[in-house]
Amino acid sequence: MLTPEKIQNVLKKDCINLRFHARGGQGGVTASNLCVEAFLGYGICQPRFGAERMGSPTESYVRLSLDKDLIRTNEQVYNPQFVAILDETVMWEVCVTEGLPKGGWLIINTDMGQEEIQELINRKDLNIATLPATRIAMDVLGRNITNTIILGALIRISHLFTLEQLNEAIRKRFKGTIVDKNIEAIKEGYEATCVYDVGVDVDFDAEAKLPWTQVDPFLPGYKDLDKAGVWYTDVNVIRYGSHQVKTGSWGEYDIIWDKEKCTDCAQCWYICPDFAIKREKGDDGLWHMVGVDQFHCKSCLNCVNICPVDALSKNMKQKPGSCALYL
Numbered sequence: 242m243l244t245p246e247k248i249q250n251v252l253k254k255d256c257i258n259l260r261f262h263a264r265g266g267q268g269g270v271t272a273s274n275l276c277v278e279a280f281l282g283y284g285i286c287q288p289r290f291g292a293e294r295m296g297s298p299t300e301s302y303v304r305l306s307l308d309k310d311l312i313r314t315n316e317q318v319y320n321p322q323f324v325a326i327l328d329e330t331v332m333w334e335v336c337v338t339e340g341l342p343k344g345g346w347l348i349i350n351t352d353m354g355q356e357e358i359q360e361l362i363n364r365k366d367l368n369i370a371t372l373p374a375t376r377i378a379m380d381v382l383g384r385n386i387t388n389t390i391i392l393g394a395l396i397r398i399s400h401l402f403t404l405e406q407l408n409e410a411i412r413k414r415f416k417g418t419i420v421d422k423n424i425e426a427i428k429e430g431y432e433a434t435c436v437y438d439v440g441v442d443v444d445f446d447a448e449a450k451l452p453w454t455q456v457d458p459f460l461p462g463y464k465d466l467d468k469a470g471v472w473y474t475d476v477n478v479i480r481y482g483s484h485q486v487k488t489g490s491w492g493e494y495d496i497i498w499d500k501e502k503c504t505d506c507a508q509c510w511y512i513c514p515d516f517a518i519k520r521e522k523g524d525d526g527l528w529h530m531v532g533v534d535q536f537h538c539k540s541c542l543n544c545v546n547i548c549p550v551d552a553l554s555k556n557m558k559q560k561p562g563s564c565a566l567y568l
């Protein structure tokens with residue numbers, strides 16, 4: 242288990258590295274900024290974005306040290322000792338354990354338990370901390386922004402800074418009621434954190450740049466295609482079309498359809514930005530609503546809000562935290 246003394250000793254002669262995994266719009270970059278602002282020492286952070294689209298996976302990196310010469314590099318972090326995952330669904334798309342040494346810490350916004358996570362990441366040598374940050378965010382902030390809440394869990398296991406130091410950084414960065422709400426949410430995150438310590442100390446000397454490798458995305462060039470576009474194209478031509486992306490995993494709610502109440506007015510079908518309202522042609526030759534495509538529904542709630550007869554409702558996907566410590 243890490244202690245404040247041990248962390249201070251490492252920081253005097255070395256860097257401590259963190260990596261944040263999130264989705265565009267969830268505030269992963271702000272989380273890394275706040276780490277640097279809350280830390281009493283020297284720090285640097287930088288983001289890495291993929292496709293410019295809300296909801297696509299993002300990464301941001303933080304280096305912290307008490308020696309300013311050690312944090313001058315601008316390159317990304319290849320061997321973090323702490324990895325924080327603001328949205329558990331990125332774990333199915335990105336190798337979140339890459340470069341994480343034995344005894345490293347994974348901090349995950351999830352209601353999954355230790356064994357389920359170990360099976361998913363195929364490693365048992367990592368320490369894990371979990372918290373139901375989405376539930377806390379929806380309860381306290383009213384939005385699924387988990388970036389500050391995940392820092393409560395980081396404080397609990399890393400001792401890199403204190404709750405009060407983070408609160409001070411929050412006061413400097415935000416204004417108005419959002420300050421108190423975030424401070425409350427961070428405290429809840431801190432208290433709701435489940436800690437699964439496997440008894441292996443993180444190896445702070447394990448940092449080494451990984452060899453560069455060529456990535457083959459298996460995508461044909463435009464000259465190889467007999468038709469343009471990737472939406473609903475033949476999977477034998479393009480193996481990875483956007484329709485195959487499980488955008489449904491980005492949302493925090495399941496949308497429930499009540500067939501008995503539905504009057505088939507089609508307002509939800511018109512307003513859905515993701516074509517996630519399913520309709521089928523009936524024997525009468527007309528199209529009728531038959532349900533919600535959970536694979537693509539991002540739970541924007543447009544359909545719930547527009548339905549005139551309350552035939553659509555929402556149900557929070559994330560269950561309460563997985564450990565008994567969460568009250």
Ligand code: SF4
Binds near residue numbers: 517534537544
């Ligand atoms: S919640 Fe949004 S994405 Fe999902 S079915 Fe309703 S309108 Fe479409």
Ligand code: SF4
Binds near residue numbers: 503530
């Ligand atoms: S808006 Fe409501 S009533 Fe109209 S089709 Fe959709 S679910 Fe049915």
